[in-house]
Amino acid sequence: MITRKILLNPGPATTTDTVKMAQVVPDICPREKEFIDVIREVEEGLLGIVHADPTEYAAVMFCGSGTICMDVALNSLLPDGRKVLIINNGAYSRRGVEICKFYHLPYINLEFPVNKLPDLQRIERELEENPDIALVYITHHETGTGLLNPVQEIGELAHRYHALLIADTTSSYAMLPINIKENNIDFCMASAQKGIMGITGLSYLIGRREEIEKSAAYPTRSYYCNLYRQYAYMRDHGEMHFTPPVQALYAARQAIREYFEEGEQNKWKRHLRVMEAISTGLQKLGFQMYIPRTIQSGLVAAVLYPEDENWDFEKIHDYCYERGFTIYPGKVEQKQMFRLCAFGAIDETDIEKFFKVFEGALTISKVQIPVRY
Ligand SMILES: *Cc1c(COP(=O)(O)O)cnc(C)c1O
Numbered sequence: 001m002i003t004r005k006i007l008l009n010p011g012p013a014t015t016t017d018t019v020k021m022a023q024v025v026p027d028i029c030p031r032e033k034e035f036i037d038v039i040r041e042v043e044e045g046l047l048g049i050v051h052a053d054p055t056e057y058a059a060v061m062f063c064g065s066g067t068i069c070m071d072v073a074l075n076s077l078l079p080d081g082r083k084v085l086i087i088n089n090g091a092y093s094r095r096g097v098e099i100c101k102f103y104h105l106p107y108i109n110l111e112f113p114v115n116k117l118p119d120l121q122r123i124e125r126e127l128e129e130n131p132d133i134a135l136v137y138i139t140h141h142e143t144g145t146g147l148l149n150p151v152q153e154i155g156e157l158a159h160r161y162h163a164l165l166i167a168d169t170t171s172s173y174a175m176l177p178i179n180i181k182e183n184n185i186d187f188c189m190a191s192a193q194k195g196i197m198g199i200t201g202l203s204y205l206i207g208r209r210e211e212i213e214k215s216a217a218y219p220t221r222s223y224y225c226n227l228y229r230q231y232a233y234m235r236d237h238g239e240m241h242f243t244p245p246v247q248a249l250y251a252a253r254q255a256i257r258e259y260f261e262e263g264e265q266n267k268w269k270r271h272l273r274v275m276e277a278i279s280t281g282l283q284k285l286g287f288q289m290y291i292p293r294t295i296q297s298g299l300v301a302a303v304l305y306p307e308d309e310n311w312d313f314e315k316i317h318d319y320c321y322e323r324g325f326t327i328y329p330g331k332v333e334q335k336q337m338f339r340l341c342a343f344g345a346i347d348e349t350d351i352e353k354f355f356k357v358f359e360g361a362l363t364i365s366k367v368q369i370p371v372r373y
Contacts, residue, residue, distance in 0.1 A: 006350045009328035010143045010171060010300060011066075012193035012200050013344025015255070019198060022254035023247040030246055036238045038253050043234075045256035046204055049173065049196070049264075050180040050188060057180060058212060060231045061204045063245045066170040066191030067095065068225060069203045073166045073187055074099045074137065076227035077211065079218050082134035083107060085126055085163070087154065090114050090142030091331045092168055103221050108133070114145055114332055115291045120153055127161035136163050140188070141172040144331030145291055146300035146339075148172075155184025164211060170194055175271050175299055175343065177264050186211060192248055197345050198255035201245035272298050274342035277351035282340075285359065286370025290330075290337055299343065305336040306371035313338055319361035325354045 007014045028035050039061070046059035062068045074096060078084060084105055086096050089112040100107035110126055112118040127133055136158035140151050155165040169178060169188040174195025180188060187207030192198035205227065216228045224242070233241040259267065275298045282289070282303060290302040305311055317327055330337035362369055 004324070006325045006346055006354060007344055008340045008354065009326050010194075010339060010341045011191070011343055013197055013341075014346050015197050015199065015251075016258060016345045019251050019255045019258065019345075022251045023199065025247070025250050028246065030239060030244050035246070035249075038249050039234075039239055039244070042249060042252050042256060045253075045260070046206060049256075049259065050178045050185075050206055051182075052180045052206055056209060057206055058209045058231055058235070059204050059206045060212070060227060060234060061202060061240055061244070062225070062230065063201060063240065063243070063248075064203055065200065066189070066194070066203050069170070069189035069191070069205045070096055070168055071099050071222070072225045072227050072230075073189060073205055073207075074105065074135070075103045075221040075225060076218065077135055077164065077166065077187065077215050078105055079134055079215075081132070083130060083132050084135045084137055085110060085123075085130070085133045087118050087123060087136065087138045087149070088112065089116070089118050089149070090139055090147060091144040092139040092142055092170075093137070096137050096139070096168070105221075106132075114142070115147070117147070117150060117295055118154075120150070120157065123154060124157055124161075127157060127163065131161070133161065133163050135166055137166045138168070140167045140169040140178075141176070141297040141299060143171040143300055143341075144339075145302045146289075146296045147291055148176075148295065148297035151185060152183045155186075159184060164208075171299065171343075172297060174259060175268065176297060177268055180206065192252045192255065194343060196252060196255045196259055197343075198252040199248050201248035202252055270347060271342045273348050274346060274351055275299065275301065277348040278340050278342060281351060281355035281358070284355075284370075285362070286372070288373055290332065290335065299341060301340045301342075302330060302332070302337050303340065304373065305338070306367065307373050308367045308371060310366045310368075311371075312365060315365055316358070316361045319364065320354070320357055323357045325357055327358075 084107040158165040164186040173190035192202040193200040
């Protein structure tokens with residue numbers, strides 16, 4: 001028996017015991033056919049989750065945390081002499097900007113307020129004025145604030161101006177239903193510790209084969225983190241180029257089986273139910289969210305610190321942690337907040353239990369309830 005912990009942080013998420021136990025396997029060399037079958041099943045599942053036709057789309061895996069996919073997508077898919085347009089309304093898009101800087105890629109950092117949807121007309125103007133934009137980069141779900149960006153509309157704009165849409169779907173993939181083609185996404189990405197509820201160490205990009213094939217002719221800016229090289233190796237050999245995260249792949253296979261058993265719609269409904277319980281619990285205590293529900297994904301609640309001299313996030317965190325619940329600080333500059341996420345293998349009853357503990361933490365800290373602003 002493994003003690004069950006409720007993780008309300010933005011990944012890694014709570015996993016099922018069957019996923020945890022799937023890592024415990026006899027030692028195996030990843031070049032064996034038996035292991036290549038594991039890779040193939042994971043690959044098919046990853047494509048299936050976003051309804052991608054395997055003849056048109058490929059799932060390319062990397063050993064690393066989610067950021068590796070942002071790195072790979074940006075450094076590998078930009079033709080020489082062309083630009084990236086980053087739609088920047090949050091901390092994760094800002095990370096995309098940093099990646100462009102580190103690779104010296106030409107880019108436009110199109111900034112919008114972090115608590116609002118981006119202005120589509122402004123994006124269109126940028127595309128119109130800069131015909132050399134080859135890639136439009138957007139974070140589907142900004143995990144820092146919980147804001148859901150309109151990828152489908154932005155993808156349509158990108159395509160109208162002959163650019164590809166790269167969507168960082170790390171914190172929406174396998175939670176919020178995505179149809180890669182209908183949503184106008186050319187490349188999306190995620191990491192096993194988030195939506196599929198697997199374990200850390202495995203990340204993946206899902207995108208158009210034709211565009212990956214074309215990218216063979218683009219400048220190679222990284223030896224290890226290159227999309228075409230990994231794609232071609234997987235296509236030709238059925239395995240990852242360098243040592244894969246073996247146990248993470250066994251766990252991912254199990255997690256994906258459980259994903260399809262639960263079903264896309266049921267899983268999404270469960271995440272929404274969890275978020276509903278989070279909102280209700282917060283409201284009862286008087287807490288305020290940073291952005292309105294109408295622009296939220298339904299997966300992350302970014303909650304403003306109350307104005308109370310006894311509020312001490314670290315203390316509250318520690319009290320909850322000791323009782324099996326993990327809460328997480330905010331990720332917005334100049335605004336003090338914390339986050340509760342509806343990821344992972346949890347349900348509304350876990351949230352009800354959490355709020356009993358959380359209220360206990362507030363009471364012990366002598367924070368006034370309902371909290372004040
Ligand atoms: C979690 C996350 C990532 C990846 O973060 P890692 O710490 O590298 O796993 C990237 N983008 C978004 C939107 C995320 O939520």
